[in-house]
Amino acid sequence: MRRDLLALGAALFALVPAAQAASCQPAPLGDATLYLRGSLNNWAAQDEQAFEYRCNAYFLNLKASGPQEFKLADEDWTPALTFGGNAKGQPARGAGGNLQRSFQGEHTLRLTIAADGSATLTVGPKTFKPTPPRPITDRAALTVHFSSRVEEYKRPFGAQPAGTEISFSIGNDAPGLKSATLVIERRRMSGNQERLAYEPLTRIAMTPRSRGLGVGFTARHRFADTGVYGYWFELEMYDGSRYALQNNTDTVYWTREKGSMGHASIERLPASTQRIRRYRQTIYAPDFKVPDWARDIVYYYVFPERFRNGDKSNDPRPGGGRPQDRYQDRDVERHATWNEKPFKPGTGDGSDALFNNDFFGGDLQGLIDKLDYIKSVGANALYLTPVFRAPSNHKYDAADYKQIDPAFGTNDDFVRLCAEAAKRGIRVIPDTSLNHVGADSPYFNRFGNFPAGGAFDNGKINPTSPYASWFKFKPDEKDPAKQYQGWVGVADLPEIDKSSPAFRAYAYRDKDSVTNLWLDRGAAGWRMDVAPWVPDDFWREWRQAVKAKKPDALTVAETWFDSSKYFLGDMFDSTMNYIFRNAVLDYAAGKSGRTMAANLELMREAYPPQAFSALMNLLSTHDQPRALHHFGEDRDRAQAKQRLRLAVFFQMTYPGSPTIYYGDEVGLGGGDDPFNRAPYPWADEGGQPDEALLADFRRLTKLRHELPVLRHGTLQAPLHVDEQVVVLARQDGTTWALTATNNSNTARTVRFFVPLDNGTLRDALGGSDVTVKNHEVQLTVPPLFGRVLVHAP
Structure with missing residues (x-):
């Protein structure tokens, strides 16, 4: 009986649009697109949740599991188009709370907005059938070629210094393409991606050239000023139809922004160019210099x-009467033993x-004592x-930017830490926020x-x-x-007016500024x-202050x-x-090598090489679950550790x-904050560090230090990418x-071409050598790990 009622409910839910066809109304939000933005998609406006x-x-079809918090909003978080959760748990414009729903599998969400502006969100079984996109059948359009990573279509590759002229080419393999226009725009972006727009810069009529049965078009543009630019191609066919040749949908x-660059996709020219997926072109200052030592770091x-x-x-001790013994207007909490779980x-x-x-x-002092270990x-x-x-x-x-916290020691202890670290070839990089202070501060x-x-x-x-x-x-108020x-x-973090x-004087302008x-x-x-x-x-001035004080100081953004x-x-x-973190963790957990490669290749193309070689490549952080948690430490701890080895190998x-x-190096796990901030499991404090895992970390860091090519070598386009193996x-x-990695539980053998004619590749981890013959290699990669092969004539 219950199954019959559910089926009847689903049928009624599906019939709502048809049953009310007579009362169809224009969209109350006009042309705006509304997205579900929340914990399931990192609060981003993704096409999948439009x-x-x-x-x-x-209507929105959504596949999700468990409780989720979200808002309904457009791409720009426009206040009039942002619906939070009201006291009744329904969406309301301007409501500060989040909507909360629990999902299990596939659902259809239905949002109605009444004439008075009130909104109602209904969640039911999946019944909605989205309008499919109109297919493209024009062969001339379907055979258009462009890739931002192929010299035939764009050169030079990647981010370039200001003043560089870049050539662009497209082509197709069938008659019908009449003209092509290179559209170049300048990206305006501020904040945490809330305000993202492209401003028109120039439109260049591309020059035709013969290309077999089809036609090719070329254009050049000199990028005079630093910035991040967008570009795409507007195509016109002889029948009058128009298309946008643009970034892909990755x-x-x-x-x-969607699109990992590389191979283009084609779509009918949209009514609003806001929907275009631009390729991005970074143009940086010719004198942009990153400290030479940054590419040799292991943090x-x-x-x-x-x-x-x-x-x-x-x-810190409750009732102690010292500054570190109080938290705002009450006592701190003190853990009885070192290896307890953090309180939540x-x-x-x-x-x-x-x-x-x-x-x-x-x-x-604990850090100083363990510098030799580090x-x-x-x-x-x-x-x-x-x-x-x-x-x-x-x-x-x-509470005081200029004093070490008394629970951590003194200013002299920091000086001593830096000095002792320097004796061991270790640099110290502190962290702070110049965006907010504590409510409990002078x-x-x-x-x-x-x-x-x-x-x-x-x-x-x-x-x-x-x-x-x-x-x-x-x-x-x-x-x-x-x-x-x-x-x-x-409220505990009053935001600073950075203007x-x-x-600004206190932060970086004064001689004795925090910086x-x-x-x-x-x-x-x-x-x-x-x-x-x-x-x-603010950051532009701050950087100048940093470099004036210490020219080889490294500046790292969160x-x-x-x-x-x-x-x-x-x-x-x-x-x-964090792009690296998520890409590598998902790959090491068993997801597609193609997805990882697409995300990493985006950075190789978009970032200046000196910055790309200095990126802080993370796996675990104090703001996200640890790697072992991501790999399922609660389900199969042994396999989670092996997947961590694979991720570290790639790193x-x-x-x-x-x-x-x-x-991480001794198997410390933990999920969301605060459990990702658990104490290091020192053996003399009753912990159980995994010494075998530690030995593997040491073996891989040693490999990196011993092979300069792994630190200084230019990364080429991938030689091979499939679901499991990336070379x-x-x-x-x-x-x-x-370098070859394999996220499968079984060994995988792959064959691919290499930029070497003939010769021998030495296995840097002691495996068997590999022979190159006529630019081709056949390679077996072990399960859940990788190989490093070196050729040094």
């Missing part, structure tokens, strides 16, 4: 509170209701999440824990504070928590938190998406490479700076290295 309007409602991890990435307790006298409120672990106020006692892992750079005074365990809520002083003078002393606006200009206040802007709505001259002070104390560079929330002109605009020579040298043989998140080529002078 609603289609039909008759009197917006999804790029975290990135709003060891530490969350200091959880790495090693070297000085128990400074540990609401899980029944006995902790209080606050996040980020539990402490284990890790400190700078060096033994193969690291030569130490990246630290913030160590400056702050009440939380993560320290992104700065700058803001919401809780009154500091002497009067904060901009919000005891929850009241203080216009006489020396920090008053750092913040924007809304005095008409009655609720104190709404009288200022917390970053992304978090404030007083703040200069820590460089003077031994830092080798900076990693900057939430870079997209800080204006570009960005998660395509970061081309930060690599024009005026902002950053590098970024935390250590790829251009950029491999980054080891503390504890890449590196060239450094006359030395070549071929």
Whole structure:
């Protein structure tokens, strides 16, 4: 009976559009496209989650599992087109909350918007049949060729310095193509991808040339100024039809724009060019220089509170009366033993209701004590999440940018850490946020824990504070928590007005600014938190200050998406490479090698080579689940570790700076925050570090250090890519290295062409040599691992 009722409900749900055909209305949101944007797609506007309007409602077929939080919005988060969740759990314009639904499998979502603007979202069985795109049958259109990575169609390849002239060619294999126009636009992008637009620059009529049965077209353009440009081709057929030859439909991890570049796709010219998928062309400053040492880095990435307790006298303790013993207006929480799980409120672990106020006692002395260990892992750079005074365990809520947190030690301890690290060939790169401070800080002083003078002393606006200009206040609001802007709505993190001259002086302009002070104390560079929330002109000035103080200092941004605009020579040298992270983790977990290659090739093409070789190539971070969790440590821990070995193998043989998140090398797992920030499992603290896994990490870092071609070699186009096996080529002078990986549980044999005529490839990990014959190689790649083959005449 229940099955019959469900079937009847599904049928009725499907009939809604037809049954109400007589009352069809124009789309209440006009031409706007609405997307489901939430936890299941990293809050991006993806075509797969775009609603289609039909008759009197917006429909979306969605496949998802488990509880999800989301909003309904257009691509630009336009306020009038953004629907959050209201008190009744229904979508409403301007509602601050998220919509929450639980899914299991395939569903159809139906959104109706009444005349008064109220909205209702219904979730039912999958019944909606989307309107299929009108197929293209014109052979002349279907045979058009372009690839941004093939010299025949575009040269030179990839990002180029300003002043470079680039040639473009297209062709087809059937008659019918009348004319072609190269359309070049300049990308305008600010913030965390919220505002993305292309501004017209030029349209170039392409010159025809004969090409067999079809016709080819060519054009050239000199890119005079730095920037990120978009380009595509408008085609006209003899029958008057028009098409857009554009970027492909590949999804790029975290990135709003679709298209991994390479081979083009063709579609009918849309009514709005906003729908065009542009190819991207990065044009950078000719004098853009990244520190030479960046490409030789292996990072060891530490969350200091959880790495090693070297000085128990400074540990935070409830009721202790010292600054580190209080969290805002109450005591901290202290873990009884080092190897406990981090506390998470609401899980029944006995902790209080606050996040980020539990402490284990890790400190700078612990780092100093373990520098020899860090060096033994193969690291030569130490990246630290913030160590400056702050009440939380993560320290992104700065209370004093110019002082080490007392739970971590002293300013002298930082100087000593840098000096001791330098003796071992290790550089230290600290982290901070110049976007927000802590509510519990002398700058803001919401809780009154500091002497009067904060901009919000005891929850009241203080216009006489020396920090008053750092913040924007809304005095008409009655609720104190709404009288200022917390970053992304978090009241504990008052957002700084980055245009404030007083703040800019404090941050980087003054001789003793935050930026200069820590460089003077031994830092080798900076990693900057939430870079997209800080204006570009701020970063341009900041970079100048950094390079004036220490020309070979490394600047690293925290960005998660395509970061081309930060690599024009005026902002950053590098970024935390989340595209790499997701691409490699998914591949090592068993997903398609083609998807990984497409995402990585995008960066090879879009980023200047000096930045590409310095990218901070991550696997685990303090903001995302650890790699072992991604690989299913709870289901099959042994296989998860082998998949981690595969990911590390790829990481250590790829251009950029491999980054080891503390504890990964000994099998430390953990899901979302706070469990990805668990203490390092030291044996003398009762932990059980995996020594065999550690030995494999050391073997792979040693391989990277011993083979300069893996650090300095230019990456070529992939030699072979399929679902399981990816083969890449590196060239450094006359030395070549071929790296092959296999994400299958069985060995795979592949045959492919190589840029070498004949000769022998030596297996750098001790396997059998491989013979090159007439530019061809046959290679067997072991399961869930890889091979490195070197040719050095």
